[in-house]
Amino acid sequence: MQAFLDIFDIYLLEAVINGILLGGVLALLALGLNLIFGVIDVTWICYAELVMIGMYAMYFMVQYYGISYFIAAPFTILLVAILGALLHYLVIAPLLTAPPINQLLATGGVLFVLQSFATVAFGIDFRNLGIRLPVLAFGDMNFSYARLLSFVAALVGMVAVYLFMTRTFTGTAIRAISQDRQIMALMGVDTKRIYIITSALGGALAGLAACLLVLQYDVHPFVGLSFGPITFLICVLGGLGNFIGGFIAAFVFAEIISLGGLFSDLEWGYVLAFAFFIVMMFIRPAGLLARRR
Amino acid sequence: MLELRSVDAGYGSFQALFDVNLDVKAGEAVGVIGPNGAGKTTLMRVISGLIRPLRGSIRMERVDVVATPAHRIVSLGIAHVPENRRLFPRLSVDDNLKMGAFMKEARGKYAERLDIVFELFPRLKERRHQMAGTMSGGEQQMCAIGRALMSNPKLLLLDEPSAGLAPVVVQQVFQLVKRIRASGLTVLIVEQNVQQVLRVVDRAYLIEAGTIRSSGTSAEMLASDTVKEAYLGV
Amino acid sequence: MLEVSGLVKRFGGFKAVNNVSFRVDQGEILGLIGPNGSGKSTIFNMLSGTLPPTAGSIVFAGHEIAGLAPHRIINRGIGRTFQIPRPFRRLTIFENVALAGFYGQGRHSRVKAEEAAERALAMVGLPTDRHAPVDGLGAAGLKKLELAKALATAPKLLLADESLGGLDETEMDQAADMLRKIRDELGITIIWVEHIMGVLMRVVDRVMVLDHGEKISEGLPSAVASDPRVIEVYLGTDAETIQAAAAEARRRAGV
Amino acid sequence: QEKKIKIGVIFDLTGPLAGGGSELEYIGTKIILDQYSKTGVEGYKVEAVYADAQSKPDVAINESVRLLEQEKVDMVLGFFSSAQCVPVAARVEQLKKFMWMTTCISSAVFNDKNYKYVFRPQASGDQFGMMTMDFIAQNAREKFGKEPKDLRVAIIHEDGAYGVDVSKGNEAGAKKAGFNVVLKEGYSATAPDLSALVTKLKRARPDVIFHTGYNPDITLLLRQAREQGLKFGALMGHGAGYGVYEKLKEGLGADATYIFNADPISIWLANQKTMDPKLAPVIKMVGEEFDKIKPGVAIRSAHVGIGASNTYVFMNDVLPRAIKKYGGVDPDALRKAALDTDIPEGGTMLGFGVKFYGEGTPMAGQNERSFPVVIQYLDDKSYVVWPKSQAQREAVLPLPKGTTYSNQ
Amino acid sequence: MTRRGRLAAWAVGLAALIALPFVYRDPYHLHILVLILIWSFAYTSWSMMGRFGLVSLGHGGFMGIGAYVTALLWNHLGLSPWIGIPVSMVAAGALALVVGYPCFRFRITGHYFVLVTLALSGIVLQVITATRDYTGGSLGYTPNRASANKLLALQFDDKTAWYLIALAVWLAGLVVWHWIDRSMSRCALEAISEDEDAAAAAGVDVTAEKLKITLISALMTALAGAIYCQYQMFITPDTVSGIAVSLQMVFAAIVGGLFVSLGPTVGAIITILLAETLRIGFGTKAVGWDNLVYGVLLVLFIIFLPKGILGSVLDRLKPQRKVSSSS
Ligand SMILES: Nc1ncnc2c1ncn2[C@@H]1O[C@H](COP(=O)(O)OP(=O)(O)OP(=O)(O)O)[C@@H](O)[C@H]1O
Ligand SMILES: Nc1ncnc2c1ncn2[C@@H]1O[C@H](COP(=O)(O)OP(=O)(O)OP(=O)(O)O)[C@@H](O)[C@H]1O
């Protein structure tokens, strides 16, 4: 009993809060994917690789050309937005009427391309931005400034995207487009334009994630592998296209990883998170926030 | 207002319309009748730009519709209520209506148009937050017409608006067509329900196997032997 | 043969079907009518197992079937058609029907299933050619296919969610004749949902009317057609024509 | 027919391991082989065929099979990852071909396998782990003022082949020294978050952390450690990511100072006084060639030297003997020549000697004279601090007061 | 082609395939051939369900179980693979049922199904890695070499033997495919993939049919894993389980064409040969370029041959059937 009570110490609290901060990172990553995958129902398996390219862009601008972080960031966001639009234009657009599995495959090919492009162009070295932000300390507990930033960005981003999606005409059109593409023209909607806007927006959000992730992680051609699968799981756990759900799911996942890691092994924390995901799918097949049928 | 000249249209290698000529004058209500697969829906699609004619010209108030990109045709004042309604099933009624006012020109008058539509269909106002896909057939039909009216059109294309509706509602729909007409809108309506439709339109075209077989005022059509035999079950 | 009592279906807080009870006798054609959204398709969905009822009992041929899985219910002898045809486009017409014949009759024999398919296709007047694709069928053809699929499962009770709207007059008549023929020749009991009163009233033996998920009237076609409540919520000003049609039908049937 | 030895060389040039050190070893190996391709050995032409294992074991297998059976190489040389060496060694042995591993430090590669044709001059992973433990054990009382049983140590490692093997050595070493192991845990090198591990470390309050990992995860761990305020007395790294100071510095800034690392000694740091004088010019040559390929690197990674030295031993010692004494370059000649190897301490650029365990011993094929050294990074330089025979200066231990992680 | 002609063509092709290793003995090429056959079988197994819209990213898990359970039983309990393989298949099948049943029962389809199975792959991979005391973790695992009875241990040094085994297994896979193709289950599954409710209304027990095909697919995939392990005599979590392997299956199957029986085989041939040739062609001179080209080709294949290589070729060969239009 005492041993059991022992775990309720300051470290538990720290783990909980760190879980929340990790949740911020994951939520930020899931945000753009949720737009693409959840709302317009297009599969970008290579989403995390777009983030990787964005991280390289930041690295080179800041480390190599000495551009200030805050000037480099908008450029990176723009760059990844353009990449997103290009990805749509070159790869997805020809496959819009094909089954989703073909999109998965094609963007999987793009994943290879981006990884090996990074290998060829930037080499296999791990690279680090070398910016080290201060630490926030509350008594015995310390927190990462960089993560706090991601957290805030994710929160603001989520609210902004949510408002955009529900309040504006373009946002409504984005939600409508996966449901009936053919009649969009009857509404006066240029479907091509909506797809490009959405893809660019998804790309921009990936770029935003890149700007914040580069503060915390080394960049290398395979950094996407650390984030890719879990980002997809979060989107689905939250309910496809449900931004609030996705946001919450990111935190649930992060807490499981964080607390699972604290109570048992880090490795089993991930097993737990995956298993939790599967079980949740059985209990709430349409996402965390969905009402039961 | 609308004029079609020698229009051919089809799907891939299959031709569905042959040399169609058709006119709709401002303020008129015009019906199109004909058997299944005659090409009525194709005709509507070709007007609203969902498919492009193989040949021929289409003009809306002297603007060349064929040369206008599909998504700009709405702003010429043409609103199309497609066959089977085609609502966005997982959007709320509100959002479906919002999509109807997507066009730049219509966005400014969104609130105003919404009031008009809700006045026409109080049922929609009750259900404004329901997902369109879970509504009953009649409710969906109201929503589809409402959505089309949101763009403040001059010409309303209705493709079988009475299909699958309860008799009272069918009557309501035709009443509605009358009211819409009375409010100054021009209507082109495709119907299988020949008897009823001929009561609300001024003129009608009979289309068979992709060609216009005959046309005339409703009275003429009602009296015509071909129409009587084939469509009125007399 | 079918005894429904206290049937309820909720969607969230909304009661789509509210405490409906009725019975269907062997060999009759029951017309089920009601305004759009009154719960007709929902009742069909519960009878066929597509949706589980929230409450209530459904007794078919002496057995409680409420909440059973669809394939179980079909094996017991309730077949259905969908209001909006749902063909399997990747299968041929014949395969569509043979599939229903095979699984709908408890997966016994493939040969029997194919025979059943041929009979059903012939009955509705579709080609029995084994390679004809579904894509060539028009609206009327799809309705026929829908019916053939249901017939191939060798039902004792057929739930026909027809909505002939969209068919032309001749096609509607054909469809109505077909239903009657099915009842007369195969002895299949039928519940028929339809909005085209002129056609429905001519064929059915009895009519039940729903409104807002509740049963508001039941009886012989002519009686129902003159029920003021039914006229108000459903038939509207056309009631007279419809009453005439019903009377005409009764006269023809010699009742 | 001209006399020729054809050598298949396999390293990871792409994929995660490439950046983990494999590419650097490839460069070191290639510098030596290029040299011998010019001169030849005992009248034999030297031809090297290179292949990229892409950090994947199945590709390593395919490439080995291809080189041996298609390209008809006489032997294979190289390999960075133990996960590749294990299956390839088994194949090579089965085909009775010759294999010379430059790295693949896992003890599992040899343990009880009784290989006849597979040799590794390099120290094994558990030796790395034992070495650092030994270093701390010898210094516990003096530097920490604690009895070994009171010294709290934590062993953490990435869960790949390399990290696991080193951690086994750590564990064995800790047991031998009688330390109090307060935490032992593995994690995936691709894990996006290590804060739970840091929290556990904080709770365990270790005096010394023994860590094995690759670059990204080291950076992540130490950054999160800083952010969460983890304090300790010393951090012992074990090669791989800790061998690449450039990257530590880039990711951690000044915090990279005082980190310890167990690795084969960097050939440019080895004590040249006790070394065979013939080696000095070779070391210089490797350094110059390396600078041409990768200019502007502050501390040349030990990995380059590992590739170079271990290849050099083969080309300079084993191969000539095989040709002269055993009459050729067939696998049996190479094998006999390898078993005859007897280089005393100081006879290689890495400082250690070479003598292989013979047939019938549990580690047959492993160099019994190899050892890693412990170095410490100080002021952007690295100094050997252990073992005493190689030490260049006294270790700074524990972390001085006022540094980021210091628990003083 | 007539039925007789088709049978004759098959017989000739088969005879040629069996004769091949006795005529052509280049060991590296045989090695690649054996790998192609084993992977073809694995991809065929995946396509069993993939062709019906059940896109699983969990097959890495089944393959891993097949490989690891067989090897673990042999090393730890001395159980011959002849028993170990069936046991491992049962294990994979059990897992398939445990995950499949709730999935199908609760109507988890489309993206949701894909990601549930993806999580399954992740779990199997992590479990193999984390239980390193038994499985060797990411260092990989080697079945003990049998000293005496090679047949009992299912270990052969001869590539020809492996070639024939792989060929037999691959053929068995095709036979199962054709067996399913001609059964009523195929119709049912096609129907389910289009519209579950309508299929159920036709009397199909949707859950049971899906489970059946999932089970068959999982069993076959586990067998592929076990055979791969016995042939390579070495497995690591990354080569036989995990998300990467699952994706590899999807890629190859779709590139080849998952709606025709030989499609996955063509996919295996193309992807493996392409990867090998590109890697060897670029060698160490242009590091990384092989994967770049591989990725680009993959994208181009899928955009221009959306039904897969074999599927699209067969479509072209077929006399164009006109879109008929009667009503
Ligand atoms: N998307 C399509 N592709 C190919 N052919 C089509 C397509 N849509 C319709 N057709 C064909 O074009 C012809 C005309 O169809 P259309 O839908 O215009 O007829 P309709 O008069 O509206 O019939 P209904 O009364 O059934 O709605 C039909 O033969 C039909 O099969
Ligand atoms: N899945 C669902 N979720 C929420 N509401 C639903 C759902 N399905 C049906 N409804 C609602 O239940 C009511 C009854 O629908 P139902 O389809 O049974 O009507 P119906 O009588 O068949 O109408 P119609 O004549 O138009 O076909 C409708 O108001 C509809 O909006």
Ligand SMILES: [Mg+2]
């Ligand atoms: Mg139509």
Ligand SMILES: [Mg+2]
């Ligand atoms: Mg209905």
